[in-house]
Amino acid sequence: MTTYFTEIWQGIVSILIGMKVTFSHLFKPTITVQYPHETLDMNVRTRARLVNYEDECSVCQACVRVCPVNIITVTGIRADKDEDLGLLATGKPKKMHLTEFDIDFSKCLYCGLCVESCEGLSLRWEGPQEDSTFTRDEMNKTFVTMPETEKIRLRMMDEERKKARAAAKAARPPRVKKAGGDGSKPKVKDKPKSSEPDKEDGATV
Amino acid sequence: MTTLGLILVLAFTGGIIGFISLFSLVAIWTERKLSAHMQDRLGPMETGGWHGWAQTVADMLKLLFKEDIVPDAADKPLFKIAPYIVLSGSIAAFAVLPFGAHLIGSDLNIGVYYLIAVSSLVVAGILMAGWASSNKWALYGAMRAAAQMISYEIPVGLSLLVPILIFGTLSMQGLVSVQSGGFWHWSLFSHPPFGLIAFVIYFWASLAEVNRTPFDLPEGESEIVAGYHVEYSGMRWAMFYLAEYANMFLVSGVAVALFLGGWNAPFSFLEVSHEASPLWHNLLGFFWFSSKAFLLVLVQQWLRWTLPRFRVDQLMKVCWKVFLPFSFVNILLVSLWVALSGK
Numbered sequence: 001m002t003t004y005f006t007e008i009w010q011g012i013v014s015i016l017i018g019m020k021v022t023f024s025h026l027f028k029p030t031i032t033v034q035y036p037h038e039t040l041d042m043n044v045r046t047r048a049r050l051v052n053y054e055d056e057c058s059v060c061q062a063c064v065r066v067c068p069v070n071i072i073t074v075t076g077i078r079a080d081k082d083e084d085l086g087l088l089a090t091g092k093p094k095k096m097h098l099t100e101f102d103i104d105f106s107k108c109l110y111c112g113l114c115v116e117s118c119e120g121l122s123l124r125w126e127g128p129q130e131d132s133t134f135t136r137d138e139m140n141k142t143f144v145t146m147p148e149t150e151k152i153r154l155r156m157m158d159e160e161r162k163k164a165r166a167a168a169k170a171a172r173p174p175r176v177k178k179a180g181g182d183g184s185k186p187k188v189k190d191k192p193k194s195s196e197p198d199k200e201d202g203a204t205v
Numbered sequence: 206m207t208t209l210g211l212i213l214v215l216a217f218t219g220g221i222i223g224f225i226s227l228f229s230l231v232a233i234w235t236e237r238k239l240s241a242h243m244q245d246r247l248g249p250m251e252t253g254g255w256h257g258w259a260q261t262v263a264d265m266l267k268l269l270f271k272e273d274i275v276p277d278a279a280d281k282p283l284f285k286i287a288p289y290i291v292l293s294g295s296i297a298a299f300a301v302l303p304f305g306a307h308l309i310g311s312d313l314n315i316g317v318y319y320l321i322a323v324s325s326l327v328v329a330g331i332l333m334a335g336w337a338s339s340n341k342w343a344l345y346g347a348m349r350a351a352a353q354m355i356s357y358e359i360p361v362g363l364s365l366l367v368p369i370l371i372f373g374t375l376s377m378q379g380l381v382s383v384q385s386g387g388f389w390h391w392s393l394f395s396h397p398p399f400g401l402i403a404f405v406i407y408f409w410a411s412l413a414e415v416n417r418t419p420f421d422l423p424e425g426e427s428e429i430v431a432g433y434h435v436e437y438s439g440m441r442w443a444m445f446y447l448a449e450y451a452n453m454f455l456v457s458g459v460a461v462a463l464f465l466g467g468w469n470a471p472f473s474f475l476e477v478s479h480e481a482s483p484l485w486h487n488l489l490g491f492f493w494f495s496s497k498a499f500l501l502v503l504v505q506q507w508l509r510w511t512l513p514r515f516r517v518d519q520l521m522k523v524c525w526k527v528f529l530p531f532s533f534v535n536i537l538l539v540s541l542w543v544a545l546s547g548k
Contacts, residue, residue: 008527015512022243022511031245 039129047110048129052101052143056122058088059096063114063123071107072114075100077154088120098144099151105131106139217310221299229450230261232499236506243510271439276338279436283337287330288437288444294326295451302458303377305468305490306479316377317369320459321362324414327452328354331423331433334445338436346432349517350416350423356524357413357420360406363532367403368392368463370539381467385476391466399539404464406528406535408501411456413520415449418509420520457501461494468494 033040042048059076076096079085085094115123133139234249238256241248253259275281298320300310313319328351335347369375371392372383384391393400413420424432434445461467468490470476477485515523 004526015508018511019507022507025245026239026242028245030242030247032247034247034250 042129045125046129047112047125049105049126049131049141050103050108050115051124051126052103053122053124054098054101054144054146055086055094056089056120057098057101058090058092058094058120058122059098060119062117062119066113066117068111068113069107069109071104073100073102074098077158080157089122090120094120097146097154099146099154101143102140103143104140106136217300218296221296221310225296225299225447225451225454228454228499229447230265232450232453232502232506233261233264233446234258235503236509239503239506240510243507265443268439268443273441274436274438276340276436278339280337280339283333284436285441287334287337288441288448289330290333291327291330291448292444292451294324294330295448295455297326298324298455299451299458301377302455303381303462303467304494305487306378306382307483307487308468308491309378312376312378314374314376314379317365317375317380317459317463320377321358321365324452324455325354325358327448330448334437335433338433340436342429342431343433343435345429346423346425346435349429350433353413353416353420353422353520356521357410357528360410360524360528360532361414363529363536364403364407364410365459365463366536367396367399367539370536370543371396371400373543377462377467381462381469384466385469386473388466388471391464391469393464396539396542399535399542400464402531402535403539404460406532407460407464408504410524410528411460412505412508413524415452415456417449417453417505419512419514421509421514422517422520453502453505454498457498457505458494460501461497465497 057074059074061074064070064072064074076098079095079097085097088094112125115125131139234257237260238248249257249260251257251260252263275284301313301316301320303309303312331350331354332347335343335345335350338344368380372380374380374383384395388394391400393404412418416423429435434442437445470489470493477489479486
C-alpha cells in the first residue's frame with residue numbers, strides 16, 4: 001500500500017521535473033543553423049572537395065601518379081628561361097605553365113593521397129561541401145583559369161622551340177664515338193639525359 | 206423546423222467547422238514550433254516569411270491536391286465513410302461547448318451526458334477505419350485505440366461527475382454560470398483538493414481519449430506504422446488529423462467549462478456585464494474561453510514533447526489501478542461535502 005502511494009507521488013514529481021526541463025529548453029538558443037542561408041564552419045581537416053591553386057602548382061605529376069583511381073589529368077608547358085612565374089611553396093621558382101588540371105570527382109575516393117604527395121602544397125582540401133550536380137560531366141572539375149587563346153599561344157611557342165632545337169641538333173656535328181667501349185653503357189647514359197627536363201626540350205608532359 | 210432555424214443551425218455548423226480548421230492550422234504550427242524549440246531546433250522557418258507561419262496552410266493545400274487512394278482490398282464504402290464519422294463525432298460534441306454566454310449550439314439540460322455519449326462516435330469511426338483498411342497494422346492500431354479510449358472514458362466520466370455533484374446541474378451553461386465572480390469560484394478551487402484531483406484525472410485521461418502522448422499507442426511508428434490511418438492519404442487522412450486536433454480543443458474546452466470557469470474571467474473586474482453590452486459580454490467570454498482552452502492545448506503539447514509513451518500494460522494499469530480508485534474516493538468525499546454543507 002505504501003509503495004502504491006509512493007509510486008504515484010514519484011510519478012507526479014518526475015513528470016513535473018521533466019516538464020521543467022523541456023520548459024527550460026524552450027528558451028535556450030538553438031544549436032542548428034538555417035542551412036542554405038548560413039553554414040557551420042567545417043573542421044580544417046574536413047575532406048569535402050579538392051581545390052588546386054594553379055599559381056602554386058609545380059606540374060610535378062605526383063598527384064597523377066599516386067591517384068589510385070586515375071582521375072587526375074595534369075598537363076603543362078615549360079616556360080621560357082626569362083619568364084618569371086613566381087616562387088613555389090618549396091622556395092624553388094615555378095618553371096611550368098599549368099594548362100590542364102582536371103579531377104573527376106564522380107570517381108574520387110577522398111583518400112587524400114594526392115594532397116599528401118603534393119610538392120608545391122597547391123592541392124588542398126578546401127572546396128565547398130555541396131557536391132551535387134545536374135549531370136555527370138559536371139563532376140569533372142577543372143582548376144585552370146588560363147584562357148584557351150593563351151594555351152594555343154604557349155603550344156605554338158613550344159612547337160617553335162622544338163623545331164629550333166631539332167634544327168640545332170641536325171646542324172650539330174655528330175659526336176665521336178669512343179672506340180672499343182661497351183656498346184650498352186653510353187646508350188643508358190644517353191637516354192635519361194635526352195629526356196631530362198633540365199635540358200631545354202620543353203616537352204609537353 | 207423553421208427555415209430560419211435551419212439556416213441558424215447550418216451557420217453555426219459552418220462556424221464550428223471553420224473554427225476547428227483555423228484552430229488546427231494554428232495548433233499544428235505551435236506544436237511544431239514548441240517541439241522544435243524544446244529540442245533546441247528552430248522548426249519551420251521558411252514558408253510565409255516570419256517563422257514559417259504559413260507552413261500549415263501550405264501543408265493543407267498540398268493535402269487538398271493529393272490523390273485520394275483507396276486500396277483494392279479495402280472495404281470501400283466503410284473506408285470512405287470512416288473519416289467523416291470520426292470528424293462528425295467531434296463536431297457534434299462541439300454543439301454543447303459554451304464559447305460565450307449565448308455562443309453555444311444548444312444548451313441541453315443533459316449537456317455533459319450528451320457530450321460523453323456523442324464523442325464515443327470517434328471510437329466507432331476509428332474501428333471502422335482500421336477494419337475497412339484490411340491492413341494488419343491498421344487493425345492493430347484501431348484495436349489499441351478502441352481499447353484505450355473505451356477504458357479511459359470511465360475515469361473521464363467519473364471525474365466529470367465532481368463538478369456536476371458540486372453544482373448540481375448537467376447543463377453546460379448552468380455549470381459555467383455558477384462559476385462566475387472570480388477564479389476562487391471555479392470548481393478547480395472551490396472545493397479543495399477534490400476539484401484539483403478531479404481536474405488532474407480528467408486532464409490525464411483526456412490525453413488518452415484523444416490518443417496524445419504519453420498515450421499515443423494507436424500510432425507506433427516502429428511497430429504498426431501510423432496505426433488506424435496507415436492506408437489513408439490526402440484529404441481523408443487530413444480529416445483524421447483535423448479530428449485529432451478538434452478533439453484536443455474539445456477536451457480542453459470541456460475542462461475549461463467544468464473546472465476553469467468557462468467563459469468567466471479570472472477576476473470579475475475583467476468582465477463586461479450582460480446588461481452593459483451583450484455583444485462585448487459574449488466576445489470577451491469567447492476570448493476567455495478560447496484562450497483558456499488554447500492554454501490547455503499548449504500544456505498537452507508540452508507534455509507530448511516531455512514524456513515518452515507508456516507500454517500497453519502500463520496504460521491499463523494507470524487507468525484501472527490509479528485513476529479509477531482515486532475517482533471513486535474523490536466522488537465519495539465530494540458527495541459527503543455537498544451533503545453535509547446542505548446545498
